[in-house]
């Protein structure tokens with residue numbers, strides 16, 4: 001299997017039968033995706049020589065030790081997109097950035113780069129957490145990162161505090177990145193402008209099921225919150241996308257290591273109240289609630305389906321999962337191996353496409369996706 005990079009090899013073996021089915025299914029749905037995309041992109045969002053038309057930035061929470069992985073991500077984002085659009089970068093850390101780090105990322109871009117630290121209250125175990133109970137969880141839980149304080153603080157921070165950091169104060173939109181991500185295709189239009197002109201609030205590339213042990217009481221807590229605030233529910237939401245037969249949470253979430261978001265969504269009264277409610281309930285520590293399911297549940301409940309956008313024209317990778325636009329193995333400005341792009345026909349992506357289709361075209365007799373569905377399992381970066 002020398003033609004495969006080793007980081008993909010275990011994926012291929014694990015999912016080979018599903019993959020073959022997925023390739024056929026992916027071919028079948030390729031056409032309708034492209035049509036949707038073209039229909040909504042009837043304006044010109046290409047690069048202009050003027051200043052960026054949207055107040056937006058590419059943003060990441062990172063550690064000094066992430067320098068190499070972040071440089072790898074930035075190199076691709078610059079080459080694929082930002083060298084033509086010049087959006088600024090904002091990096092935030094729980095410790096001061098080193099000179100080496102600042103120099104190392106600034107070397108890669110002509111854009112403005114800002115570096116910030118965060119304040120203590122946004123990076124702590126809150127005083128209402130029962131330390132004894134929390135320590136016991138860290139010792140006994142078996143899910144990935146179970147033993148880590150910092151991972152939980154990171155998830156809490158990205159759920160409730162990153163969008164409120166002073167460096168992000170003037171932004172209308174952010175595009176979140178992480179170390180070690182890859183962008184496989186040229187992005188020849190401005191996704192911020194695209195979102196702004198189409199009234200979109202949340203953009204995503206990969207949808208996955210969650211490790212349910214990390215969020216055992218998240219849905220229960222969410223239901224209690226909704227019980228107190230039924231007025232926060234959007235009328236034409238994607239609620240059905242995240243719920244199953246019994247009405248409970250099915251674990252589907254957008255991977256928040258990529259997200260392009262209209263920050264007015266996170267700054268809204270409903271999102272803030274939701275985060276505060278979750279924070280008080282303690283699940284960021286007693287369990288390991290991730291910012292991905294928290295953001296996703298909020299998007300699926302508080303936004304209308306028309307405000308959520310699947311960037312299915314982006315080729316994207318975060319360990320260990322990739323996604324490719326249909327047909328990109330053969331054409332276009334992509335180097336993206338769609339054979340490995342198994343999440344696209346995974347349960348959560350297919351369910352999203354079908355439910356969104358149903359909401360947008362209530363009278364349509366056909367589903368958006370009629371091919372096979374991959375039963376993708378939650379992933380963890382084993383590095």
Ligand SMILES: Nc1nc2c(ncn2[C@@H]2O[C@H](COP(=O)(O)OP(=O)(O)OP(=O)(O)O)[C@@H](O)[C@H]2O)c(=O)[nH]1
Nearest residue numbers: 060061062063066092093094150154178179380381
């Ligand atoms: N400053 C800082 N950033 C962190 C810390 N922990 C994680 N991050 C950043 O938060 C983001 C998510 O962390 P990752 O370790 O990539 O988490 P993940 O992608 O869920 O990891 P896997 O589940 O292992 O794939 C990355 O941008 C990290 O650099 C931390 O303790 N301090």
Ligand SMILES: *[C@@H]1O[C@H](CO)[C@@H](O)[C@H](O)[C@H]1NC(C)=O
Nearest residue numbers: 216217219220221223224248
């Ligand atoms: C949900 O939480 C409430 C309050 O903590 C608890 O009484 C109830 O049993 C929980 N329900 C489920 C299904 O876990």
Ligand SMILES: *[C@@H]1O[C@H](CO)[C@@H](O)[C@H](O)[C@H]1NC(C)=O
Nearest residue numbers: 233234235236302303304307
């Ligand atoms: C959702 O759509 C309804 C009906 O079109 C509208 O009244 C409501 O304000 C929208 N919700 C949001 C969050 O934009």
Ligand SMILES: [Mg+2]
Nearest residue numbers: 178179257318
């Ligand atoms: Mg990561």
